[in-house]
Amino acid sequence: MATTAKRPAPNPLRAGLRVGGASEPTVFVIYGASGDLAQRKLLPAIYNLAVRGLLPNRFAVIGYARSEMDNDTFREYARTAVEKFSRTPVDDHLWRAFAESLHYQSGNFDEEGFKVLGDRLEAIDAAHGTGANRVYYLSTPASFFPVIVQAMGATKLNKPGGFARVVIEKPFGHDLGSARELADVVHRPFSESQIYRIDHYLGKETVQNIFAFRFANAIFEPVWNNTHVDHVQITVGESIGVEHRAAFYEETGVVRDIVQNHLLQVFALVAMEPPASFNADPIRDEKAKLLRATRPMTLENSVRGQYGDGYVAGEQAVAYLDEPNVPPDSNTPTYIAAKLEVDNWRWAGTPFYIRAGKRLAKRVTEVAVQFKRPPHLPFPVDAVEQLESNALVLRIQPDEGISLRFGAKAPTPTLALRTVNMDFLYGSSFLAEVPEAYETLILDAIRGDGTLFTRQDGVERSWELVDPLLERWRKGSPQVYGSGSWGPDLSDELLARDGRRWRRP
């Protein structure tokens, strides 16, 4: 296992400087720089960090890919990408300065190519004072990860003299075994603290706000447990279908695409114990503890579905099996509903119901905490027949905010209680531009802050939770549900047998 380089003496002029960005000189290496992710996300995010003045003063990007390009061509390519996909328009003046930091090196993902890359990096260090600090971003298909990290180790790119960090995109394997194999390969040249596993969901401001909501407010945490909470519903609904990603989706399905990573991360944030501090290891420790206390998913406590045809928001939608490049006999699930049970002091007996799917009635991600009913209602039965139990809903997207459902007296001559909703829209307090998740995560990787990245033990445990179900789902077929619905009928039965029902988001 690799060791990290000795840190140089800190710059005393940096102490207390309220910049909020990164300061250590850095070269950001993008493997697969000519690919889709670099074009759509990485280059625009890096440009926006430059616009916001958050990059180190001495900073360079070096794109690496097999395509032949020189620096000027790469700069043109980057400009086109930023013009097309950046959330802010290109400022000509700033672009000229930014473009000077962009470099390109073509080559294969092998030792020969990486030796040339190493020489190029040293030349950039000498000219720009980037201090032999590196962030390597693997923006390639996952199948290249082992080849790239092995060649990096063989050519000592993992030991540049300064710090070396490697950023890996999901999927981190396709099951527990392959996740461990990948980790073994990556851990040969890099230690765990040098590895930044990106789940872009965690970079969303709205997801991070769950931390703030839970741990910055004393009024919610005392009731955040099985004494007061009846159950929790987590919904990740998409209104779109597989679009042009059928080949990818056939390999993954809803569990690998959404549940094993995004949804379990949101679940962990909602259910974890308070961390000792808002730092990487205390947070990742608590998330790992929560996942370890969660029972693996079972066939009996889950429902799978596949969308049929129908209408979504008034638009006609075709069935999954009629999508381009989907085999006519595909049994790939596009929907899951499941019950998660947590065996710990806080949550024992309080289930978490999760559901995720494509072509649902609308695009929504939310967490609904359903509280228990009062032990006694001192009102006539007909006065409370329309009264529902309290619910606290954290809406992550769209229209991020918080909604609290409670009972109030209706202004009627006879006593009648009604359920009312109090809505708080996050956007009604702050109208500031929200950075893209990739901006947040790239900046954190440059700063060396791993708080929003997943750790290997968390990755492995999440596979342990879903693998048994995936194994059982090899056989049989998903239940077809209509596009534009909230999933198959069986998902309603999953809750109905516990005397509960899904909330309509």
Place this chain on the structure above:
Amino acid sequence: MAAAVTPKDETSDLAAVEAMLRAARGDDRTGSVRAITLNLIVHAPDPELVEGAIDALEHVGPSHPLRAIVATPIDAELRATVASSCWVGASDRQVCSERVLVQAGPKALPSAVTSLLVPDLPVFLWWQGPFDRSDRLAAELAGLASRVIVDSGVCSLEGVAAARLLAPSVADLAWAGLLPWRDAVAGLFDGPAEVKALDGIRAVDVRGPENEARLMAGWLRAALGADIELRREGRSHHVERVTMTAGGKQFLVERTGRGRLGSASVPGLLDYPVVLAPPNRPSLLADELSRLSGDRLFERALEAA
């Protein structure tokens, strides 16, 4: 981002202000939760400063929905004008700010302002103009605030020091405007080789206004724990160049042209561009409204300036 400002309404009865603001919000008929995050008292002793403050508030409002009480001392009867501005952003999200312009005699003004503060929210005072500790209005308004914002370019560093004696926390817009410069100067020494050169820094040459040059030197003295001589290179409205020499080698940051960009020069390396955004008062004000606590770095720089 679209802004909608309600028609102004005037009264001499402060008790009517809340009802007028509620009417300006459409009597809350939409049922939306009103979100206000802070109170901002603005000292605006003349019409030009009132107009400047209103312009700044329009800029600050989207990121800080607030109640602004623009206080103008006059020799006449009390009168108040209310207005509400709303901004609609992406996904039709909307935030609103409230603005009350209050004119009253200097003795009556603090009590008028007090009656208009939204309970239980932080209070900021943006004091425009010279700051004199013996000024009773300044003392009383500062006494209401948890943070006072001044501009040493107007009130001098001595005025800032006077404000510090009256408020738990003081911010200086001129110091805030120096942040890109301080970041760029710090960046000259971010490399492991250059950080050692800091031991040899004995003087700093600054082309810029006096207060900002003194703050720059004060910051270097405080951060390095060394006696750094300040040499003024000439006068200008904003900082244009900062130069330091160590071991016969020159480290330099300077503005190039009129845009946001400048250039940094480190011995042995290629010159590189740095972002030196010119100070923008509304943006600086918005930044200062984001923090309640004191800025220890600023306090140390001020003491050493």
